[in-house]
Amino acid sequence: MTAAGWQWVVLAFLAAVGGVIGSFLNVVVYRLPAGRSIVWPGSHCPGCGRPIRWYDNLPVLSWFLLRGRCRDCGGAISWRYPAVEAATMGLFLLLGWWELMGGGGHLPERPLRLGSTILWTPYTVRELAALYVYHLMLCCTLLAAALIEHDHPKAGGSVWVRLFLPGGVWGIAAAFVWPTVHPVPAVGPGPVGWMGGLVGVVDGLVGLAAAAGLGLLWGLLSALLRISSRKKLGTTGFWTPVAGATGLVGLYLGWQAGLAVGLISGLFWMLSGVAARYVFPPRTDPGQPRRAFPIPFSAWLAGGSLLWVLFWNQWIAWGKAFV
Ligand SMILES: [Zn+2]
Numbered sequence: 296m297t298a299a300g301w302q303w304v305v306l307a308f309l310a311a312v313g314g315v316i317g318s319f320l321n322v323v324v325y326r327l328p329a330g331r332s333i334v335w336p337g338s339h340c341p342g343c344g345r346p347i348r349w350y351d352n353l354p355v356l357s358w359f360l361l362r363g364r365c366r367d368c369g370g371a372i373s374w375r376y377p378a379v380e381a382a383t384m385g386l387f388l389l390l391g392w393w394e395l396m397g398g399g400g401h402l403p404e405r406p407l408r409l410g411s412t413i414l415w416t417p418y419t420v421r422e423l424a425a426l427y428v429y430h431l432m433l434c435c436t437l438l439a440a441a442l443i444e445h446d447h448p449k450a451g452g453s454v455w456v457r458l459f460l461p462g463g464v465w466g467i468a469a470a471f472v473w474p475t476v477h478p479v480p481a482v483g484p485g486p487v488g489w490m491g492g493l494v495g496v497v498d499g500l501v502g503l504a505a506a507a508g509l510g511l512l513w514g515l516l517s518a519l520l521r522i523s524s525r526k527k528l529g530t531t532g533f534w535t536p537v538a539g540a541t542g543l544v545g546l547y548l549g550w551q552a553g554l555a556v557g558l559i560s561g562l563f564w565m566l567s568g569v570a571a572r573y574v575f576p577p578r579t580d581p582g583q584p585r586r587a588f589p590i591p592f593s594a595w596l597a598g599g600s601l602l603w604v605l606f607w608n609q610w611i612a613w614g615k616a617f618v
Contacts, residue, residue, distance in 0.1 A: 305391070313383045313386060314380050321375075355380045355384065358372060390427055394604065401608055402607050425469070425473040425475065428469075433466070440536070441597055445591050459543060467499050467546065502550040509553070513561040518533075520565070522588070540593045544600050545557070552603050552610075555614075556596060
């Protein structure tokens with residue numbers, strides 16, 4: 296098969312994996328706030344409780360084949376399930392095509408000085424694959440966070456800890472094993488040599504701390520403007536969603552991106568919250584919790600992070616033009 300032919304095979308495979316991961320994210324979003332296990336038991340119909348057969352559980356496809364109804368009880372299955380699966384599939388495809396197969400042109404340039412000559416270090420396929428998986432992990436965690444925030448605006452701190460902890464631990468462990476997942480290191484000459492792993496971890500922690508700090512400021516501002524869904528300032532449920540989500544962006548993309556994405560996302564989030572509170576109060580269905588923000592903070596962060604990764608090189612160029 297030709298090289299171009301193989302690309303299509305790989306993309307088809309990535310789309311299939313994306314669909315399965317999207318299906319898993321649906322399970323996480325549905326079960327994690329309920330405090331239930333996300334691995335056991337298998338998927339059940341929320342209406343009749345009967346297990347869903349494997350051939351009725353194919354991402355996106357099954358929902359259309361079943362016309363959005365359970366095979367057993369005929370109860371409606373929300374369109375959001377296939378929508379989340381399709382969105383995850385799209386994310387896997389977009390980043391697969393752009394990042395994994397794009398040769399790294401969108402990533403920051405890595406100059407290597409040898410005396411008076413500067414060599415540009417190209418990204419290897421292995422490095423691009425690590426970056427691809429790394430960025431998918433961030434975007435998928437933020438997507439799940441956005442959906443949980445939408446469904447449960449008052450979810451408690453334990454929900455957010457359970458969601459963000461795996462992403463945080465994985466983000467630090469991966470930076471230790473593959474330090475080059477942070478192309479713009481915060482410390483040292485760059486992730487080279489035996490110190491590379493430690494540099495990767497420190498780099499991640501610096502980003503985490505800087506961005507989480509910014510998240511705390513947004514949380515504080517939402518309280519001052521009286522636009523938070525949560526009223527109890529002292530609780531972890533108030534701080535963990537904002538600090539955790541922003542912190543993850545800093546951990547995965549570095550402190551520069553953590554601050555830039557966190558600042559712009561938070562600004563849009565805050566403006567939409569002010570508009571919803573004082574200008575256009577949203578219609579709330581009876582029995583539903585009032586949503587202070589029309590679009591969850593994590594959704595802004597997810598979109599911002601994706602844009603940051605896709606156009607990383609351009610953001611740096613624009614940043615240099617300003618400074
Ligand atoms: Zn059913």
